[in-house]
Amino acid sequence: MKKIxxxxxxxxxxxxxxxxxxxxxxxxxxxxxxxxEFLWANTDATALGGCRVGTGVNDKFYLNDYANGTVxxxxxxxxxxxxxxxxxxxxxxxADNAGHIVVRAxxxxxxxxxxxxxxxxxxxxxxxxxxxxxxxxxSPQLVCDANLRAAGRGDAxxxxxxxxxxxxxxxxxxxxxxxxxxxxxxxxxxxxxxxxFKLGIAAEYAGSTAATGQTLGTAMPYxxxxxxxxxxxxxxxxxxxxxxxxxxxxxxxxxxxxxxxRVDEEGVFTYKAERKFFLTPQHADIGGFMVFELAGKxxxxxxxxxxxxxxxxxxxxxxxxxxxSPLSNxxxxxxxxxxxxxxxxxxxxxxxxxxxxxxxxxxNVEPVEGEPNSVYIYTFAQQGAMVKCKFTAPESAGVxxxxxxxxxxxxxxxxxxxxxxxxxxxxxxxxxxxGSKATKVAF
Numbered sequence: 001m002k003k004i005x006x007x008x009x010x011x012x013x014x015x016x017x018x019x020x021x022x023x024x025x026x027x028x029x030x031x032x033x034x035x036x037e038f039l040w041a042n043t044d045a046t047a048l049g050g051c052r053v054g055t056g057v058n059d060k061f062y063l064n065d066y067a068n069g070t071v072x073x074x075x076x077x078x079x080x081x082x083x084x085x086x087x088x089x090x091x092x093x094x095a096d097n098a099g100h101i102v103v104r105a106x107x108x109x110x111x112x113x114x115x116x117x118x119x120x121x122x123x124x125x126x127x128x129x130x131x132x133x134x135x136x137x138x139s140p141q142l143v144c145d146a147n148l149r150a151a152g153r154g155d156a157x158x159x160x161x162x163x164x165x166x167x168x169x170x171x172x173x174x175x176x177x178x179x180x181x182x183x184x185x186x187x188x189x190x191x192x193x194x195x196x197f198k199l200g201i202a203a204e205y206a207g208s209t210a211a212t213g214q215t216l217g218t219a220m221p222y223x224x225x226x227x228x229x230x231x232x233x234x235x236x237x238x239x240x241x242x243x244x245x246x247x248x249x250x251x252x253x254x255x256x257x258x259x260x261x262r263v264d265e266e267g268v269f270t271y272k273a274e275r276k277f278f279l280t281p282q283h284a285d286i287g288g289f290m291v292f293e294l295a296g297k298x299x300x301x302x303x304x305x306x307x308x309x310x311x312x313x314x315x316x317x318x319x320x321x322x323x324x325s326p327l328s329n330x331x332x333x334x335x336x337x338x339x340x341x342x343x344x345x346x347x348x349x350x351x352x353x354x355x356x357x358x359x360x361x362x363x364n365v366e367p368v369e370g371e372p373n374s375v376y377i378y379t380f381a382q383q384g385a386m387v388k389c390k391f392t393a394p395e396s397a398g399v400x401x402x403x404x405x406x407x408x409x410x411x412x413x414x415x416x417x418x419x420x421x422x423x424x425x426x427x428x429x430x431x432x433x434x435g436s437k438a439t440k441v442a443f
Contacts, residue, residue, distance in 0.1 A: 006275050013430055014247045014420075015030060022039040022041050022043055022345055022353075022385060023345050023353075024041065024121040024313070024342070024343070024344075024345050024387075025342075025343030025344050025345050025346055026411050027340065027341065027342045027343060028340070028341050028343070029339065029340045029341075030334065030338045030339055030341075031339050032394070032395070033394025034339050034340050034391075034392065034393055034394065035340070035390075035391070035392040036315075036340040036341070036384065036390070036391050036392075037330040037387060037389060037390045037391075037392075038389050038424065039146070039376075039381040039384040039388045039389055040076045040388045041313065041386060041388070042061070042074050042076060042077075042078060042382075042385065042386045043354070043386075044064055044073070044074055044078050044079055045061075045074065045380075045383070045386065046354070046383050046384065046385070047383070047435075048065065048072070048225045048383070049067075049070065049382070049383060050065045050066055050091075051063035051064065051065050051069035051072060051094055051382065051383075052064065052066070052092075052155070052360075052382045052384065053091050053092045053094075053155070053156055053360065053362055053380075053382070054093070054362055054365050054380040055080075055093050055094050055095050055101055055322050055362050055364050055367055055378070055380070056366075056378020056379070056380065056386065056388060057101065057132045057364055057378065058099060058132040058133060058366075059075060059076070059388070060073055060075050060080065060132065061073070061074045061075075061133070061378065061380060061386040062083075062101045062103075062130065063090065063380070064089055064090065064091050064093050064103060064104070065082075065089075066088070066089050066091050066354060068082070069084065069085070069087055069088055069089055070082040070083060070084055070085065070089075070220070071083040071085055071089070071093070071103055071130065073135060074386060076388075081135065081340050083104055083130060083135060083137065085103050085105060085128045085130070085137055086105040086126075086128060086317035088105065088137070089103055089104065089105045089128075090103070090104040090105065090155075091155055091156075092155055092157055094157055094158060094159055094160055094362065094364070095132075095159060095160065095364045096159075096160040096161070096162055096163055096164045096286065097160070097161060097162060098161070098163040098164075098165065098166075099100070099130050099133070099162055100130065100131060100132065100138075100155055100164055100165065101129070101130040102127055102128075102129055102160050102164055102366075103127060103128045103129070103130060103237075105126045105127060105128050110411065111130060113379075117329060118385055120364065122129070126162050127164075127365060129164055129165065131209065138165070139164075139165070140221050151382055155360070156217075156287065156288065156360045156362075157218060158218040158219050158220035158288075158289075158290070159220045159290050159363075159364060159365075160168060161220055161221045161222065161232060162230075162432070163310050164234045180388070196227055205434035211351055214231070217237070217238055217239040217241065217287055217288065218237075218287055218288055218360070218411065219235055219236060219237040219239075220235070220236055220289075220290065220291060221234065221236075222234050222235075222236055222291040222298070222365065223298075226262075231262055232262065232270055233261065234259060234260065234261055235259075235260040235262070235271045236257055236258070236259060236260075236278065236289070236291050236300075237257065237258050237260060238256060238257040238287050238289055238302075239256070239257075239258070239286040240290075240429055241256070241285055241286055241359050241360075242285065243285045243310075243359065244285065245284070245285070246285050247284055247285040247309070248280070248281055248282050248283040248284075248328045248330055248332045248333070249282060249328075249330075250330065250347070250394075251327070252327075252328055252329075253326040253327060253328065254280060254281065254282075254283040254326075254328035254333075255277045255278060255279055255280055255281075255283070255323050255327065255328045255333065256277065256280075256283075256326040257277065257278040257280060257300070257302075258273060258274075258276070258277055258278075258326070259273075259274050259276035259277070259322060260272060260273050260274065260279065260420055261274055266271070266422075267320075268400050273277065275324045275325075276321065276322040276323075277322060277323050277324070277325060277326045278300055278318075278321070278322060278325070279318060279321045279322065279323055279336055279337035280300065280302050280316070280318055280320065280328075281316070281328065281330060281333035281337060281338045282304050282305070282316050282330070282331075282334065282338065283302055283303070283304070283305075283316065283339065284302075284304055284305030284309060284310055284311065284314065284361075285305070285309075285310060285327070285359065285362070286303045286305075286310055286356050286359045286361055286381065287303075287359060287360045288302070288303055288360050288361035288362055288363050288381075289302040289363060289436075290301075290302075290363045291320065292365040292375065293441070294373065294374075294393050295372075295373045295393035295394065295395065297319060297320075297393065298319070298320035299317055299319060299320060299339065299391075299393075300318055300319075300320055301315060301316070301317050301363050301365060301377055301391075302315075302316055302317075302318075302361075302363070303315065303316070303356075303361040303363075303381070304316035304341050304342070304343075305344075305352075310352070310355050310356040310359070311344035311354060311355060311356065311384075312344070312352075312354045312355065312356040312357070312361065312379075312380075312381035312382070312383070312384025313342075313344045313345060313352075313354050313379065313381075313384055313385045313387050314341070314342060314343055314344040314352070315341065315342040315363070315377065315379055315387070315389065316338065316340070316341045316342075317338075317339050317340045317341070317377075317391055318337040318338050318339055319337050319339055321336055321337045322362040329406060339393075340389075341387055342349050345385070354381075354383075354385050355382040355384075356381040356382065356383075357381070357382040357383035357384070358381065359382070360381065360382070361379055361381040362378075362379065362381070363377065363378070363379050364377070364381045365377050365378075366377045366378070368390065373392055373393050373394070373395055374386060374390055374391065374392040374393075375390070375391050376389070376390055376391075377389050377390070377391055392428070411434070412432060413434070413436045414432055414433075414441075425441075425443050426443045427443060428442070428443060
């Protein structure tokens with residue numbers, strides 16, 4: 001195995017020496033009590049152009065190598081193994097809530113430069129599941145539900161917000177132009193389904209330049225989960241990242257991730273667009289993101305850079321807040337939402353040492369055992385570094401969002417330090433709220 005954190009081969013077009021050590025560019029937090037730490041990175045995959053998408057979980061990374069039909073596994077020390085999944089796999093994978101790796105497979109070979117590369121026959125498109133604890137392929141192929149599948153490249157898909165081994169789940173792909181509605185026809189007893197739709201920066205905001213199709217848009221459900229219908233209340237969509245258009249530079253569309261709300265219309269679930277766009281200051285012109293909950297608040301992790309910079313190892317984390325337009329205001333957005341940022345490594349002249357070779361960054365968030373206010377965050381972009389970092393929120397992060405009443409006759413309510421209401425508090429410190437007064441109490 002290669003020595004920890006050593007670059008084993010020079011990246012084409014970079015001046016970095018073959019023996020250069022990976023040096024992260026540092027980090028910064030923007031609000032009191034938050035912390036982001038670089039843990040480790042591995043650069044063994046920088047020369048593997050076939051590993052376009054990779055997902056980190058359980059202290060490992062899983063990279064689809066479609067050229068060889070395998071999923072490559074790396075850890076902090078280097079390459080671990082190849083996992084043979086199918087005769088042909090496509091470039092995309094991601095993790096589910098239970099830490100499984102969901103791999104996009106395809107029965108066709110690379111079809112070249114057609115509009116639907118990687119799709120082949122939609123009926124042949126399938127997914128496989130790897131248990132990241134054992135590295136075993138644990139499922140037969142999961143064929144897309146006939147009601148939902150559609151031809152499309154599917155070069156990337158977002159975090160799968162379900163446990164795919166326990167029933168119905170869905171994957172969302174994004175392509176070209178914004179839709180006002182995304183219809184989702186639920187099918188009971190389905191092992192797995194995909195929803196492929198064409199999305200992008202709305203023409204009303206960005207004009208024809210940003211309306212050009214891309215294949216690396218992504219989406220994920222988030223928020224409250226409706227267990228009766230196996231659906232989340234909201235959908236976040238970053239539809240069409242465009243170089244020079246969707247970064248957070250002056251007058252750019254760096255807040256282009258849009259919020260959709262789920263509506264049940266006679267048994268057909270429809271996600272309807274709202275004029276709500278996530279504030280994502282210092283957003284790079286590359287796709288990929290993940291919404292997660294920590295310490296009673298929602299956060300969004302996304303590739304950082306700003307303007308037209310495309311580093312593969314820079315991460316930003318913001319509180320989930322919204323604006324009415326995707327246009328970014330760098331100063332105001334940063335002050336309102338940005339919490340922490342991990343900066344990229346730089347070369348001898350100050351340029352990013354690992355510029356992204358595709359316009360997509362995989363991001364996965366994983367709980368830290370025994371630390372309820374911390375998560376691990378894994379990132380990877382093609383021919384860049386596989387990075388693992390740790391993000392910690394203060395214990396009181398969720399408390400500031402408690403809504404208090406001026407009515408002194410209001411009933412007494414208790415919340416834990418993460419801002420979650422507790423019916424019968426015991427054995428700990430809690431927030432006691434009555435009317436407009438909120439105080440800490442111990443039981």
